[in-house]
Amino acid sequence: MNTADHDRLLIIDFGSQVTQLIARRLRELNVYCEIHPFQNVTDAFLTEFAPKAIIFSGGPDSVMREGSPRPPRKAYEMGVPILGICYGQQVMMQDLGGKVEAGEHATAEFGRAYVTPTETRSDLLAGWFMDGTGREQVWMSHGDHVSEIAPGFDVLGTSPGAPFAITADTERRFYAVQFHPEVHHTPNGKTLYQNFVQLAGFTGDWTMGAYREEAIRKIKEQVGNKRVICGLSGGVDSSVAAALLHDAIGDQLTCVFVDHGLLRLNEGEEVVAMFRDHMNLQVIHAQEQELFLGELDGVSDPETKRKIIGRLFIDVFQKYANQIEGAEFLAQGTLYPDVIESVSFSGGPSVTIKSHHNVGGLPEKMGLKLVEPLRELFKDEVRELGRELGLPDSFIGRHPFPGPGLAIRCPGEITREKLEILRKADAVYIDQIRKHGLYDEIWQAFVAILPVRTVGVMGDGRTYDYACALRAVTSVDGMTADYYPFSHDFLGETATRIINEVKGINRVTYDITSKPPGTIEWE
């Protein structure tokens, strides 16, 4: 079975900021869907994709602008249900003979709004308007609005700024809403999607078990009897990719784990023990601490550190990979959001804040073909797949850890002494967080060792040791973040433990900067 054997839903992306959330809601309903930018959706594409239903996303454009994005006419002629959202509603109305007006005439609406029903018998609204208030909270974000609905449509719900908030042509199974049911601020939005996919006849056949079977079959088909190399970082994505590949092709897979000497306490040994000893993967533990720390000696500029680590990582990876005879494939843990971003038509290049270290150019450089078994998954689906593959929860739920490791948590010059102190302090901090049951509430927590020594007093003696900063943030995707509001009791207890248990630190501070203006890491 492959994805083509599942019921497939097509989301035509008109550039809304929240299109990915539509896909999330549908995946939660066990519906297989793909997002494609409107430019790519041609008649031929529609025939090949053969969707069982289509959703038109929102978007920033105005349907009244000449040349604004449209779906192909064929979308309406396939006999499949369509749901239009916001811009998608306006497109549908205009395409099918209705009218849209610009927002100047008083009906632009942004933010929370309340929809009341004019017709509740529609299957699209099953489970709506049931809480006794007679209305539903929805999230609006539109300038233009529909001023005349297309022939064949009925109005099912209205809001003060959108007389045609919910519209339906039941016969053709075309539905269109002015608000965004996919966002959190439309609390009952998921029900609307559920009703839509039910109307369209989806059976909810997209499960992780099915995905795993299918992914294994695809990997076997792609790789045949050739060898595959996988860079293991200890992070969730590469770990799940490796476990999945191992399930599919066993010993044809060799993993390379590069230890650059910038890992956390016992991390290298733990990762290798888990994959090699417990899961029986072939793992090369590239012990290159001397090389990395040697080249970083005396370097304190953050970008220079990152560049050195990135360059050495590629060199080292290549060196070990070259020893694996007959390797033709390189496995990568690319996720669906990376894939969508790379075809996004609205996103321009953004300023480089930090040069992220990755192995982007490696496959071409080494003449290897790519295997990307997680390309269709979101992060939380990767975690679910990891569980399905038997990776321990403690591993799957781990906070993200950056490629350059502790180097960017050690502002100023990196020395072995500082790294040693940092590792111990970090271990105490994380232990505290786990003991207080806070680990899963926090996106990322770590210690940074500061390039200053401060005076303290312990017992009867003077100390002159390093200061450190604790960092903990909440975040959804790492793009923005808030500092975590620990209690003062927690902070006090943690500071005492670090100073008592870690020789070399005599002062602890808590970093209360959010992102922006700060970044999560210190460098």
Ligand code: XMP
């Ligand atoms: P910043 O510090 O930019 O970090 O707010 C955002 C997220 O990205 C992680 N990060 C990296 N991850 N290679 C990575 O794989 C890198 O070079 C890198 N730099 C930052 C950081 O830990 C946070 O989760």
